[in-house]
Amino acid sequence: MNNTLQLDIGQYSSAGLKAENQDSCGSRVPSGPPLELKGAAFAIADGISSSAVSAIASETAVKSFLDDYYCTSDGWSVQSSVTQVLKATNAWLYGQTRQSPYRYDKDKGYVCTFSGAIFRGMEAHLFHVGDSRIYRLRRGSLEQLTHDHRQWVGEGRSYLSRALGVTPHIEADYQRLTLAVGDVFILTTDGVHESLAQAELAGHLKRRDSDLSDIARTLVDTALANGSTDNLTVQLVRITGLPDATPQLIEPIEKLPLPPLLKSGDLFDGYRIEREIHASSRSHVYLAYDQASDTRVVLKTPSIDLSDDPAYLERLLMEEWVARRVNSVHVVRAAATHRPRHYLYTAMELVDGQNLRQWMTDHPNPDLETVRGIVEQVAKGLQALHRAEILHQDVRPENLMISPAGTVTLIDLGSARVSGIAASYRVNHPESDAATAGETGAQILGTALYSAPEYFLGDLGSPRSDLFSLAVLTYHLLSGEFPYGTRVARCTTQAAQHKLGYRSVLNxxxxxxxxxxxxxKKALHINPLRRHEALSEFVRELRYPNPEYIHATRPPLMERYPVRFWQSVSGILLLIIVYLLNLIGTTT
Incomplete structure (x- = not known):
């Protein structure tokens, strides 16, 4: 009896006659539960020859696919997981082009083709954008499974009609196939398949006595001998064993059952519930003991009232992906996966300590140095998120834990937005004022008192929006008050926002x-373009005086040298009196 997917793999890539290899390929075949839960991943990408940076694009596409796919929630289907990963990768590539000198010339930007495959259980999931290809050899018959996204405009002239990084949004072709022992999947770039007939390709693959890596190299060498002038890459996967049945994972999110209400002592999906930490109309949070890993974790389950809201449920599962994509001691981590999931929930590592709101109650007047230490740690967590193209969007005391040793950790990622993935669900926390985002009527993701003004205009926000929230937190730690009171949430037009006045923290x-x-004051400017350019700049200015501020905020001469000031004033008055007396004496 076989309960494991078994594969033989081989690959080879060559620059061919070119000076640089702009192709990229890679694979990841985990063992144990991850292989059963997520499967094995393979990817190939081809940069466009007109771009000097497309090698970076293809390498990024492959690496992001292999890394980020295994960070996605186990509650997502393979299709949902890869679709989200490709959206995020495409957004990053497109953004890099927009920031480069070639922002108006897509043929010189961060652009590449992409083909990827996930083999899980008894199924293959194929994803494709561009003119790289995926073939399948079954019982001696070779079949091309992908369609080239290439538009021909004349004899010998064509262009890619679809590729990663060309447009802000991407749509990848998707296929789901049943596997059979002996199937061989072939991923190639155009440098190979445009110089190698399918009969010739199939002929080499029928040599079962050869190592797949040797066959991949032979295919590349043959394409070169046939006159290929492009980069050449081949990736081969042979199915040598299949499990007896595909793991019983309920793939569509809307069909994954919601957990029941849990109580202390309940056994749930391999966890023992210790107690409920928090409950609201949207979710329930529990402290639980993971019997497999002998660790305590935090489980978040959605409210039964939201069972018919798939957008909210997707956002819930997105929390785990965000947590796995970021590696920082100041951002909560997702709990390790040990088994298939039978309900819809998230599992995060337990962060010891108390939330910052409770800490503020216990320390109502923290000194400036303590506040600096807290803010600097929150900034490090936000910087880790921003490096992964993620906005937190809900920095507030309730979402921060401070350990007995003083380590501060961001714990709630439910409002985070990954670049390239539309925020189809928006939540307004009970702690915030009722607020909408401009004329769209959509509720903001974060808490109104800490949210940047641009969210109330309907903007998607930027890292400077998280900076604004961090500055509000800093202001609140120092004063117990808010820089604009509760007025920001009620200002949903630029005209109304321009009337807001910053209230000095000094008294x-x-x-x-x-x-x-x-x-x-600068970090809390209503206009995001007038704020600091980076979190690091703001954090530095909290510790080291900016010379511009020293000059601008320098006390008047009367406050700096009061004795000299009044002596000078008295002297000037005396001279005036003498002058007037002389003037009177002269006239008489």
Whole structure:
């Protein structure tokens, strides 16, 4: 009895006659539960020859596919997982082109073709964009499974009609096939299949006595001998064993059953529930013991009332993907996967300590140095998210944990937005004012008191939006108040926002330098373009005075040198009096 997918693999890539190899390929075949739950992944990408940076594009596409797919939630189907990964990768490539000197010339940007395959259980899931190809050899018959996305405009002249990085949105072809022992899947770039007839390709693959890597190299050498002038890459996968049955994972999110209400002592999907941590109309959060890993985790289950809201359920599962994509001690981690999931929920590692709101209750007047330490750690967590093209969008005390040792961790990623993936669901926390995003009427993702003004205009936000939220948190830690009170949420037009006035954090009861207030004022500017360019700049200005602020906030001469000031004023007045007396004496 065989319960494991078994594969033989081989690959070979060559620059051919060109100076640089702009192709990229890679594979990942995990063992144990990850192979059963997520399967084995293979990918191939081909940069366009007109671009000097397309090698970066193809390498990024393959690496992102192999890394990010295994970070996606086990509750997502293979199709949903890969679709989200490709959207995020496409958005990054497109964004890089827009920031480059070639922003108006897509043929010189970060563009590549892509073909990927996931083999899981008894099925193959194929994804394709561009003119790289996937073939299948079954019982001696070779079949091309993908369609070239190439538009011909004349004899010998054509262009790619679809590729990664060309447009802000991407649509990849998808196929789901049943596997059979002996199937061979072939992934090639055009440097191979345009110089190698299918009969010739099939003939080499029928040599079962040869190693697949040797066959891949032979195919490349043959294409070169046939006159190929492009980069050449071949990836081969042979199915040598299949499990007795595909794991019983319910793939569509809307069909994954919602957990029941849980209580202390309940056994649930391999966990023992210890207690409920938090409950709201949207979700229930539990402290649980994972019997397989002998660890305590935090489970979040959706409210039964939201069972008919697939957008919310997708956002819930997105939390695990975000947590797995980011590696930072200041961002909560997703719990390790050990077994198939039978209900829709998220599992995160337990972060010891108390949330920052409770800490603020216990420490109502923290000193400036303590506030700096907290803010610097939150900024590091946000920077880790931003490097992965993720916005947190809900920085507030309730979403921050501080350990007994003083380590601060972002724990709630339910409002995070991954670049390239539309925020189809928006949530307004009970702690926030009722607010909409401009004329769209969509509710904002975060908490109104901490949300950047641009969200209330319907903007998607940027890293400077997270900066604004961090600055609000800093202001609140120092003063217990908010820089604009509750007025930001009610200003849903630019005209209304321009009337808002920043309230200085300084008063006679707070020993805060004026240059700190100046740094906060800049970070909290209503216009995101007037804020600091980076989180690191804001954090530095909280610790080291910006010379511009020192000059701008320098006290008047009367406050700096009061004795000299009044002596000078008295002297000037005396001279005036003498002058007037002389003037009177002269006239009389």
């Amino acid at each position: 006679e009861t707070r020993a805060i330098p004026a240059w700190i207030d100046a740094a906060l």
